[in-house]
Amino acid sequence: MNQITAPRLRIGFLLAPRFTLSAFSTFVDVLRLSADDGDGSRPIRCQWTVLSNDLSPIQSSSGTKIQAEERFGDPSRFDYIVVVGGLIDPGTTLGPEAAAFLKQAAAAKVALAGLCTGVFALARCGLMDGYRCCVSWFHHQDFLAEFEKMRPVSDQIFVVDRDRLSCSGGVSAAHLAAFLVDRHLGRAAARKALSILMIDEALTGDRPQPGLxxxxxxxxxxxxxxxxxxxxxxxxxxxxxxxxxxxxxxxxxxxxxxxxxxxxxxxxxxxxxxxxxxxxxxxxxxxxxxxxxxxxxxxxxxxxxxxxxxxxxxxxxxxxxxxxxxxxxx
CATH class of the missing domain: 1.10.10.60 (Homeodomain-like)
Structure with missing residues (x-):
């Protein structure tokens, strides 16, 4: 790659059926712009991979498909597994192989993140029990209806609770990605990525959600x-x-x-x-x-x-x- 022997931030993506393309692409672009000098887009400092059980393309809620690059395998090769959710109708649940992979990742102490409604998928696997989680105000009641014993946070753009991270979707995905870049690569790399994306500044997780x-x-x-x-x-x-x-x-x-x-x-x-x-x-x-x-x-x-x-x-x-x-x- 170049003199850097290994990326300092390694992320595996698990895309739910009919996932939200904007949350995924915004998150990835922050990684991409932080991973290389200038706008080279080489995965030097960061590495990201779309995972699936059978390498089939995954269709987003907009109809656009993303090709998976690797099978699930050993989750410990990543620092974070990021689940990107989207529509929450019954046909968008993760398959048993994906659920088993997420549980294996949790057992291996790999941090798990949910973008948009990705936290629904983590909660369905029992992987958010005892954790605070962020849910968009738009899906607040949906979450309560399905997980009545949990109390989601819907007045912040993202939440970090130990080894669980979650965000409300949309542009908050960029701010959660910037938080991870800041943590692993430094603040300058995070600011650079956001500036190129025309985002004025990195927002902290406790910033109120807009739109309600x-x-x-x-x-x-x-x-x-x-x-x-x-x-x-x-x-x-x-x-x-x-x-x-x-x-x-x-x-x-x-x-x-x-x-x-x-x-x-x-x-x-x-x-x-x-x-x-x-x-x-x-x-x-x-x-x-x-x-x-x-x-x-x-x-x-x-x-x-x-x-x-x-x-x-x-x-x-x-x-x-x-x-x-x-x-x-x-």
């Missing part, structure tokens, strides 16, 4: 993460003390950040988010007020009616009828 629509727009990362926690637990609202504890801060500190950024306390923000969801359900569904109260974390229909009237000057039923009339006139 919120009733309130916050600039403060701590406030944004708290708002995300509120929105992800609408039907069973967390106490403000619990949210603060989960975020690793005291309640008073969280309240100060809310006051400085939004001008309201966290409890008021929680009510506003739940009322926003209430209005959406009133507009888009035929659910009863009792059911909507259950889905938005109010004690009962009476509680929802009282809070809604204080905010809107109307009962939920009156608001729904006025909304229907406005849309019919439009």
């Amino acid at each position: 629509p919120l009733e309130l727009t916050a600039r403060d990362p701590l406030v944004r993460r708290a708002l995300l926690a509120m929105q992800q637990n609408l039907n069973a609202p967390l106490s403000i003390a619990r949210i603060a504890r989960d975020l690793g801060v005291g309640r008073r500190k969280l309240e100060r950040h809310f006051s400085a950024d939004l001008g309201i306390p966290p409890a008021d923000a929680s009510i506003r988010i739940r009322l926003s969801q209430t209005r959406m359900l009133l507009r888009q569904t035929n659910h009863t007020i009792t059911r909507i109260a259950e889905e938005t974390g109010f004690c009962d229909a009476s509680h929802l009616i009282r809070v809604f009237r204080e905010a809107e000057g109307l009962t939920p039923d009156q608001w729904r009828q006025m909304d229907i009339a406005r849309r019919e006139e439009a």
